[in-house]
Amino acid sequence: MVSFESDYSTGCHPAVLEALAATNLEPCSGYGSDRFCERAAARIREACAAPQADVRFLAGGTQTNAVVLSALMNPGEGVVAADSGHISVHEAGAIECTGHKVLTIPERNGKLAAADLRAYLENFYADANWEHMVIPGAVFISHPSELGTLYSLAELEKLSEICRDYEIPLYLDGARLGYGLAARCTDVTLPDIARLVDAFYIGGTKCGALCGEAVVFPRSNAPHHFLTHVKRHGALMAKGRLLGVQFDALFTDGLYFRIAENAIDRAEELKAVLEEAGCEMFRPSPTNQQFVIMENGKMEALAQQVKFSFWERFDETHTVIRFVTSWSTTEEDIAVLRDALATLDD
Amino acid sequence: MVSFESDYSTGCHPAVLEALAATNLEPCSGYGSDRFCERAAARIREACAAPQADVRFLAGGTQTNAVVLSALMNPGEGVVAADSGHISVHEAGAIECTGHKVLTIPERNGKLAAADLRAYLENFYADANWEHMVIPGAVFISHPSELGTLYSLAELEKLSEICRDYEIPLYLDGARLGYGLAARCTDVTLPDIARLVDAFYIGGTKCGALCGEAVVFPRSNAPHHFLTHVKRHGALMAKGRLLGVQFDALFTDGLYFRIAENAIDRAEELKAVLEEAGCEMFRPSPTNQQFVIMENGKMEALAQQVKFSFWERFDETHTVIRFVTSWSTTEEDIAVLRDALATLDD
Amino acid sequence: MVSFESDYSTGCHPAVLEALAATNLEPCSGYGSDRFCERAAARIREACAAPQADVRFLAGGTQTNAVVLSALMNPGEGVVAADSGHISVHEAGAIECTGHKVLTIPERNGKLAAADLRAYLENFYADANWEHMVIPGAVFISHPSELGTLYSLAELEKLSEICRDYEIPLYLDGARLGYGLAARCTDVTLPDIARLVDAFYIGGTKCGALCGEAVVFPRSNAPHHFLTHVKRHGALMAKGRLLGVQFDALFTDGLYFRIAENAIDRAEELKAVLEEAGCEMFRPSPTNQQFVIMENGKMEALAQQVKFSFWERFDETHTVIRFVTSWSTTEEDIAVLRDALATLDD
Amino acid sequence: MVSFESDYSTGCHPAVLEALAATNLEPCSGYGSDRFCERAAARIREACAAPQADVRFLAGGTQTNAVVLSALMNPGEGVVAADSGHISVHEAGAIECTGHKVLTIPERNGKLAAADLRAYLENFYADANWEHMVIPGAVFISHPSELGTLYSLAELEKLSEICRDYEIPLYLDGARLGYGLAARCTDVTLPDIARLVDAFYIGGTKCGALCGEAVVFPRSNAPHHFLTHVKRHGALMAKGRLLGVQFDALFTDGLYFRIAENAIDRAEELKAVLEEAGCEMFRPSPTNQQFVIMENGKMEALAQQVKFSFWERFDETHTVIRFVTSWSTTEEDIAVLRDALATLDD
Numbered sequence A, B, C, D: 001m002v003s004f005e006s007d008y009s010t011g012c013h014p015a016v017l018e019a020l021a022a023t024n025l026e027p028c029s030g031y032g033s034d035r036f037c038e039r040a041a042a043r044i045r046e047a048c049a050a051p052q053a054d055v056r057f058l059a060g061g062t063q064t065n066a067v068v069l070s071a072l073m074n075p076g077e078g079v080v081a082a083d084s085g086h087i088s089v090h091e092a093g094a095i096e097c098t099g100h101k102v103l104t105i106p107e108r109n110g111k112l113a114a115a116d117l118r119a120y121l122e123n124f125y126a127d128a129n130w131e132h133m134v135i136p137g138a139v140f141i142s143h144p145s146e147l148g149t150l151y152s153l154a155e156l157e158k159l160s161e162i163c164r165d166y167e168i169p170l171y172l173d174g175a176r177l178g179y180g181l182a183a184r185c186t187d188v189t190l191p192d193i194a195r196l197v198d199a200f201y202i203g204g205t206k207c208g209a210l211c212g213e214a215v216v217f218p219r220s221n222a223p224h225h226f227l228t229h230v231k232r233h234g235a236l237m238a239k240g241r242l243l244g245v246q247f248d249a250l251f252t253d254g255l256y257f258r259i260a261e262n263a264i265d266r267a268e269e270l271k272a273v274l275e276e277a278g279c280e281m282f283r284p285s286p287t288n289q290q291f292v293i294m295e296n297g298k299m300e301a302l303a304q305q306v307k308f309s310f311w312e313r314f315d316e317t318h319t320v321i322r323f324v325t326s327w328s329t330t331e332e333d334i335a336v337l338r339d340a341l342a343t344l345d346d
Helices: A014-023 A035-047 A061-072 A114-126 A153-166 A177-182 A190-196 A226-232 A241-250 A255-276 A296-303 A331-345 B014-023 B035-047 B061-072 B114-126 B153-166 B177-182 B190-196 B226-232 B241-250 B255-276 B296-303 B331-345 C014-023 C035-047 C061-072 C114-126 C153-166 C177-182 C190-196 C226-232 C241-250 C255-276 C296-303 C331-345 D014-023 D035-047 D061-072 D114-126 D153-166 D177-182 D190-196 D226-232 D241-250 D255-276 D296-303 D331-345
Strands: A054-058 A078-082 A102-105 A136-142 A170-173 A199-203 A213-217 A280-283 A289-295 A309-313 A318-324 B054-058 B078-082 B102-105 B136-142 B170-173 B199-203 B213-217 B280-283 B289-295 B309-313 B318-324 C054-058 C078-082 C102-105 C136-142 C170-173 C199-203 C213-217 C280-283 C289-295 C309-313 C318-324 D054-058 D078-082 D102-105 D136-142 D170-173 D199-203 D213-217 D280-283 D289-295 D309-313 D318-324
Touching: A014 A241, A014 B014, A035 A054, A035 A213, A035 A241, A054 A061, A054 A226, A054 A241, A061 A136, A061 A170, A061 A199, A061 A213, A061 A226, A078 A114, A102 A114, A114 A136, A114 A153, A136 A153, A153 A170, A153 A190, A177 A190, A177 A199, A177 A255, A190 A199, A241 A255, A255 A280, A255 A289, A255 A331, A289 A296, A296 A318, A296 A331, B014 B241, B035 B054, B035 B213, B035 B241, B054 B061, B054 B226, B054 B241, B061 B136, B061 B170, B061 B199, B061 B213, B061 B226, B078 B114, B102 B114, B114 B136, B114 B153, B136 B153, B153 B170, B153 B190, B177 B190, B177 B199, B177 B255, B190 B199, B241 B255, B255 B280, B255 B289, B255 B331, B289 B296, B296 B318, B296 B331, C014 C241, C014 D014, C035 C054, C035 C213, C035 C241, C054 C061, C054 C226, C054 C241, C061 C136, C061 C170, C061 C199, C061 C213, C061 C226, C078 C114, C102 C114, C114 C136, C114 C153, C136 C153, C153 C170, C153 C190, C177 C190, C177 C199, C177 C255, C190 C199, C241 C255, C255 C280, C255 C289, C255 C331, C289 C296, C296 C318, C296 C331, D014 D241, D035 D054, D035 D213, D035 D241, D054 D061, D054 D226, D054 D241, D061 D136, D061 D170, D061 D199, D061 D213, D061 D226, D078 D114, D102 D114, D114 D136, D114 D153, D136 D153, D153 D170, D153 D190, D177 D190, D177 D199, D177 D255, D190 D199, D241 D255, D255 D280, D255 D289, D255 D331, D289 D296, D296 D318, D296 D331
Parallel strands: A078 A102, A078 A136, A136 A170, A170 A199, B078 B102, B078 B136, B136 B170, B170 B199, C078 C102, C078 C136, C136 C170, C170 C199, D078 D102, D078 D136, D136 D170, D170 D199
Antiparallel strands: A054 A213, A199 A213, A280 A289, A289 A318, A309 A318, B054 B213, B199 B213, B280 B289, B289 B318, B309 B318, C054 C213, C199 C213, C280 C289, C289 C318, C309 C318, D054 D213, D199 D213, D280 D289, D289 D318, D309 D318
8 A cells, every 4th residue: 555654664765775785795893883874974964064064873863852952961951952852752761761851842833932941941040949950951953843844944043052051962863854944934954954953854764764863072072972872872783784785875966855856756646646635734844745634534535545643632523634755755646646546525 | 805804895795685686676675674674674583482572673783782781770789790801992982872781790701601600790789879879780792702712502501591590681692603603613503692682683784695684582572662762763764664675585595504504614714724824812712703823023014905893902912813704705814814923823 | 937938837737746755764676666556657657547557756847758758669760740849849869869760741720630740741751762761750749739728639539540550659748747638629539548659648737746757558559678778878877755645645536637637727728818918829728828918018027917928929919928827826916817918908 | 674785775965955945935936047046156156166167957867868969069079088998988968869970989998088189089080980989079978987987197198188179079978076186086176077077067966966067168169059958858947946056056165075085985885895895896997886706695684684686697696786975874884784794794
């Protein structure tokens, strides 16, 4: 059945697989000290226009958030995030598992608003009892957000400014960063992100790799003893090459961006097909995740024909469902969805 | 340069790569709930003669040790291990990172002796102050051990009996389990292990996979909410298929065992070549790791010709070095080593 | 200056001090195994009408919350609490320090509403992704709440019923429990609490002791190896007698309840004095904490004459301030406040 | 029965109790911000000849070790200690509970030898795989040691020098520091300690207080946000005055040192009495703990007449037992012991 369930339902982009095959027999040293990781890091530094960047490779998103955030914070500090943030809701307490609290601010369209962040920090230090409370030690944003929305350059600049005022590192979760950069309306580039945040990751798992996220500390600012920190969180891969080879391929000849463009093109078609069929969008999303409010009967009928994912209950009779495109979504897949939606109206 | 540096210096066995390619475009659900994981689990249950086993897949060895041991123990309990155990020395404190202490007993030929374990536990509970000490909550062994040595069936049976007497789970780290099972002298089989321990993992990363370890709870005894536990340790792969497909391939037609047999065959040749060249073995090893005491000058000369790894300083003028074979070691590689050793004598 | 700043601004009730003096030279064993702790536990069991209760003594409230909650939960589970709960806001992340998340529900008059709790749990398990989220493993309430409010017996019964339906332990923070039990309007008794919750503590520090909280597991249900758990959290006092002697005194001849009655009597007078002076109450409180909305100028003038504590900003020109009574508050103190308030009107 | 069981079997020195009584009704602010803590800190700074010292008060020894060491180290670093060290054996894993490993070196007469420490650190950084191991982040010593032994000034100077060479903080556990300073043979003073270590605590619980340890960071080097760190470990007392008043009393007119002198005088008499009775000392101790090897039958007979504590099994027929003196041990107590020992010979 055609699937819009997620951007991790197929394997990896064929070029990534080819790179793995081509290098498979070449021996190299372990734990990320190999030439593939080195080459991938160089390509990423270039794509970020951040020649001083430290680039490290980890296997998955929740792991990356927990490992990097716990390295950026002092013991017991908390990370400020929108209450819809992945670390707040859908990581099973991985941040708390490292001893840090997630300090939440109500989301605005899936995002953390700069004004809300500033108010939070001002109120915190204005409180006579702040030493009895969890001290904000990092700020977490995701781009795209969990609702597929994007920060504007101006919004990122403001967040960055606040974090620098308070000397708190700004961390960006880029699980779907490619899709954010490829969105038609965005004014944010990879070098912008490298310039404005203190650490971020370029998502591989959801953007064409088998697994892997590239963590970037843009100003040679990897935390001291970061490799040991990664190791003690069980996140250091013996065959680091698996990550290096994939990111080397993804950042050769702009593959990462082309993957994302395909997903965005398909997402725009998907949006058109959904709107054409009279579906109400839950929130407007410029990226590869589209959220639709659907009447429950229709939803069940549609589920017989294509795969999508349940997002949340909307009301007694409606549900929010999610459609996701990826490198492997084809125009034919969209056509199948259009036809399936057409049958619902009968 | 020919490398005996480790069993994770090349990629994966070609058949594993082929399986990844063959299934790459098939969509499936995430987080280990896919049909590949299901099929791999079924094959592993069969190989273990443990039809009730819970089988789960994780990415790497240190991760697996920390995730499984912290799930097996009550908060604050400690895990008893030989002082040479991987969790004690070479995992950067991953166990302590979960709040548990590693309680060490001096190793005997790389192993935890049953008599030592029993004495430890007897003394512990004989101590009037045991409630002020870390309570033993699990026992860790590795098979093969970090020194390449193996438990006999009788030894495993004794350890298992003690653990059952004290109601402490026995956990076996099988990072190189294949090589242990394929060793020429062993009387231990996979079903024996499944019968005698409470949890163990079948190593993939060091036995032919790109990454991955198969955790087996042989008697449907996976800890409650284990998926959530894995998730909060950042160890749940979105594309769980990556692990499922690989283990499915490894446990089809006995590939896992054939990989190990090749490594053992080459290791036996390697041992012969080393002994022929007059090298002194540090400890006798029946598996794919061979430890040699070499005079420092010779060692440096040899390092110009083949790759191996430094193990530890032996004395002022000698070093213990390690040679490792794997699925990809060829007879030609051994010949290169023989020739290289020959040059040292001149 | 007369102080209404807190219920921990003076030392201990004179009878507690006398008991310490009277027993000072009697040797006894350490770590809570002494006859004073034993006797205090017996008295508390009787006061709770819980002859099977396990009673343990800890030094302070935040410590008790963290030690007991982390013992009640499985690793990684979260504790559900009102968002105004002490563990959520004012304990500097002590719960997260043990690896557990605080799962918040908006407070209703400082309390956790049973209907909200049920809805939370129903929605949680209705979510298709609940295994990726923090599993609720305990429920936290405080009685009196942080706003001085009280649960009715019916409310407690409903919370208890929900927790039993879901097999989640219900924990009650009784830092100011005495004041709650002595409130004029309450229909909740100590035996009710022992019957309805799974663990609670009877606050000593804020109710007449120098330090100390008595933890009660009403049905012999202290977590396994609780002493070791307490020890590893650094919470086991060598001179456990310090806690035992104090609670022995507090639960002799109803001293604990008399202390609380004095505080309640003074609080009622205080409320009358405040209302007489035209102060607007922030929230009605039947216990020893009274919250008043005061114009900032008046507040500063009042601060010259008596001590109280800042609670939170109300609006641009008003502040919420808190007045607290205790065992040591006298009628004369209330008179001083009345006179001070009178000067503000001039 | 006369007790030599521990130095925490009676309450506090009468002068401490008097100070508590005298100040009991004076209101003051909470959480250690009171004038008693301030005055006690000033007196301690003076006694340490460390006018810049940060002085904080905690309730107990295990708590202090865990709170301070976890504040001194980066996440995941380990603390080097003698394998007999209290944090290694008798604190139920309190250090591991904070995520840090205890890295052990075999003890020499209960102490950590400087040469052993240097060798450990040299070997650590000489290991090619040190990044995969727990990085030493602090050094722990206790003075007196758990066996009652003392470092000489020269030994402390060497340890200090090594720690400064490696930029690792040196921490001294002074649970029984008074007895160490009062020992007849020592050349170490309180200012020496303040000069040579980076953090230490002056034990109160075992030296005449009801509870309490004074932590000293001698060069204004308290870790950033230390109060919040203390709070999140549940170690911040609401009535901080309880600690302040006691240490104020202990450091007025040299009471702390007089308490220790009494214990040492009695310990010397005790040693004489034991030797006179033909007892074999386990290890020579110059402080208030004396360890004796006693034949099991004799031990049981003695236990009918005086209290002492079991230390460890010596051999099949002998046991190591411990006798401890304190501020409250009298010459009469020693006489009772002498008489009791005399009966054994009959």
